[in-house]
Amino acid sequence: xxxxxxxxxxxxxxxxxxxxxxxxxxxSSLFTxxxxxxxxxxxMPFQKLYHNVQKGANIFWAGFTELGxxxxxxxxxxxxxxxxxxxxxxxxxxxxxNIRLRQILNLQDRISYxxxxxxxxxxxxxxxxxxIIINRGDNSxxxxxxxxxxxxxxxxxxxxxxxxxxxxxxxxxxxxxxKDMKLGVMFQESHIPGLLTGSSLNSDLCIMDxxxxxxxxCFGDIIVTSGMGGIFPPGIQVGTVVKFFVxxxxxxxxxxxxxxxxxxxxxxxxxxxxEIDKELLELFKKEE
Amino acid sequence: xxxxxxxxxxxxxxxxxxxxxxxxxxxRLAGVKPDILFVSIVYFSYSFGSFYGGVTGFxxxxxxxxxxxxxxxxxxxxxxxxxFIIGMYGRSILKENILTITLLxxxxxxxxxxxxxxxxxxxxxxxxxxxxxxxxxxxxxxxLIAPPIFFLYDKIFKEALSRExx
Numbered sequence: 001x002x003x004x005x006x007x008x009x010x011x012x013x014x015x016x017x018x019x020x021x022x023x024x025x026x027x028s029s030l031f032t033x034x035x036x037x038x039x040x041x042x043x044m045p046f047q048k049l050y051h052n053v054q055k056g057a058n059i060f061w062a063g064f065t066e067l068g069x070x071x072x073x074x075x076x077x078x079x080x081x082x083x084x085x086x087x088x089x090x091x092x093x094x095x096x097x098n099i100r101l102r103q104i105l106n107l108q109d110r111i112s113y114x115x116x117x118x119x120x121x122x123x124x125x126x127x128x129x130x131x132i133i134i135n136r137g138d139n140s141x142x143x144x145x146x147x148x149x150x151x152x153x154x155x156x157x158x159x160x161x162x163x164x165x166x167x168x169x170x171x172x173x174x175x176x177x178x179k180d181m182k183l184g185v186m187f188q189e190s191h192i193p194g195l196l197t198g199s200s201l202n203s204d205l206c207i208m209d210x211x212x213x214x215x216x217x218c219f220g221d222i223i224v225t226s227g228m229g230g231i232f233p234p235g236i237q238v239g240t241v242v243k244f245f246v247x248x249x250x251x252x253x254x255x256x257x258x259x260x261x262x263x264x265x266x267x268x269x270x271x272x273x274x275e276i277d278k279e280l281l282e283l284f285k286k287e288e
Numbered sequence: 289x290x291x292x293x294x295x296x297x298x299x300x301x302x303x304x305x306x307x308x309x310x311x312x313x314x315x316r317l318a319g320v321k322p323d324i325l326f327v328s329i330v331y332f333s334y335s336f337g338s339f340y341g342g343v344t345g346f347x348x349x350x351x352x353x354x355x356x357x358x359x360x361x362x363x364x365x366x367x368x369x370x371x372f373i374i375g376m377y378g379r380s381i382l383k384e385n386i387l388t389i390t391l392l393x394x395x396x397x398x399x400x401x402x403x404x405x406x407x408x409x410x411x412x413x414x415x416x417x418x419x420x421x422x423x424x425x426x427x428x429x430x431x432l433i434a435p436p437i438f439f440l441y442d443k444i445f446k447e448a449l450s451r452e453x454x
Contacts, residue, residue: 009339009372016346016368020361024411027359039354043304047355050305124356125308127320127422128404131357132310164357172357179413202319202421264313 040167047170048135051121113233115150115270116141121170127201130178132161134269137169146276148232149173151261151269158260159183159238160269162231171271176238177204177263184228185238190215193226196238196257204263206239211253217244223257230277292448296332299441300348303328308355318425322433323397325352329367330374330396330434331441334382335449338375345371359411366403370396379452384442386435393434397427 118134161175227234333341349364401423408414
């Protein structure tokens with residue numbers, strides 16, 4: 001016993017080092033996953049509490065500071081509502097026309113998906129990973145792994161990321177600016193495809209790779225989801241081209257994409273109730 | 289001593305929550321945010337010795353791993369290792385002043401970054417450009433915020449420090 005007390009620092013150091021190395025070597029094992037789950041469950045109430053306290057403080061402070069802004073905002077919203085009333089009438093006419101034309105052309109109806117609103121309660125506390133935690137999980141509304149997450153910018157749907165982990169009443173989202181994200185995208189105009197990934201750990205830009213050399217890329221071109229990969233529905237906006245490189249020795253071009261939304265300012269997101277295509281899932285499992 | 293443990297635990301938890309909250313993103317400089325949790329661990333190690341620093345580093349690192357998307361042990365190991373190393377020298381050798389604290393945090397953050405990148409390379413994935421884009425700016429940032437945090441913690445742990453005869 002005396003030996004342990006005398007050498008407690010060395011014993012603790014060796015035990016902790018062994019624990020870290022073993023746990024890193026057997027990543028995703030039952031032990032590490034249940035340990036992470038248990039610690040995550042311990043932290044979750046504190047995360048929610050801190051989020052609510054901060055939100056309450058912001059609302060309280062906003063009561064003093066934002067009254068003037070609110071009056072202006074109200075005027076703007078009233079004007080917008082009038083415009084939308086007109087747009088809605090046009091939309092109803094166009095929708096009917098669209099249904100009629102689709103019937104004539106024998107085209108399948110577009111699938112629309114339900115979505116669950118969620119609030120961002122926490123982000124990765126360190127700089128090495130860029131995941132985001134939302135306050136919805138499988139307990140509250142049946143969110144499952146690989147469901148797409150979107151946000152809205154000027155009434156337009158924008159890709160945010162995908163669900164990578166669901167724990168009780170919270171879920172972890174991998175945003176498109178993360179280096180671990182791979183997303184099938186295409187140019188909105190030309191429909192030329194590419195693969196989108198995050199550019200670096202400290203940047204909010206993305207890289208679109210594997211663009212055919214025949215593609216004519218212009219500054220400001222809009223990038224949308226291609227629907228390949230089976231996770232995201234096609235046609236959702238991602239970002240715009242800010243830079244592109246043509247390397248003659250390579251078979252493909254590369255472009256730098258600036259996402260439409262500012263990831264540091266987003267507070268609300270929507271999880272689309274769409275599960276990954278079963279055929280693709282089976283293919284992934286076979287490959288694994 | 290029990291009160292010191294409780295305050296340490298509370299500060300660790302609070303640092304983690306503040307650092308993980310989305311509003312903390314406004315403090316991003318050059319795309320990185322400071323690691324308050326690590327600054328706290330360095331303080332505990334510097335003030336209360338190797339064992340205290342190492343254990344605090346390990347436990348808070350595990351919490352950090354669980355709340356982040358990292359594999360268990362990736363963020364805990366560098367914190368634990370540096371907690372032990374800094375505690376070996378501590379206040380008895382490195383006298384507390386702004387320059388010492390800034391330099392200590394800069395070097396410790398660099399070391400933490402290099403250990404993390406090495407572990408990322410072995411167990412996850414990493415690129416050398418992370419040294420420029422992440423490790424260096426984070427080290428500068430940690431060094432910059434360390435003196436006020438150390439000053440604040442000195443006030444909180446006034447009694448515990450006087451017991452340790454500092």
